Amino acid sequence: MTLSFAKSTRSCSSAYLTEAKTVKDGKEAVDLCRSGENFDIIFMDKEMPIMDGHEATKHLSAMGVKSIIVGITTRADGKDKEEFLASGSNHCFEKPLDQAKVEQVLQEHENFGI
Numbered sequence: 001m002t003l004s005f006a007k008s009t010r011s012c013s014s015a016y017l018t019e020a021k022t023v024k025d026g027k028e029a030v031d032l033c034r035s036g037e038n039f040d041i042i043f044m045d046k047e048m049p050i051m052d053g054h055e056a057t058k059h060l061s062a063m064g065v066k067s068i069i070v071g072i073t074t075r076a077d078g079k080d081k082e083e084f085l086a087s088g089s090n091h092c093f094e095k096p097l098d099q100a101k102v103e104q105v106l107q108e109h110e111n112f113g114i
Helices: 007-013 026-034 053-062 079-087 099-108
Strands: 002-004 020-022 041-045 068-073 091-094
Touching: 026 041, 026 053, 041 053, 053 068, 053 079, 068 079, 079 091
Parallel strands: 002 020, 002 041, 041 068, 068 091
Antiparallel strands: none
């Protein structure tokens, strides 16, 4: 399963994964994981209302969520990338997220069989 936060992310990931879920903000993402939903990969957008991607990622890490977390930002080469990685994200990419970036993540994690 995928927890997806951007339409472009959802279309890229759906070519590889069987189910995608989209939420509208970081709090909803945390609540969904807290409810017992398990995800292989989570695409976490920095710019979300109520709770941003960094904060949501911190909560997921504190909860012990084992999903691959990919931060998505408009500025992946600076402060945003550092904050995502420090908060527990496995990767961070600059928007737009394209198929090559998704393939890179999936190839680095054996459980996808690519």
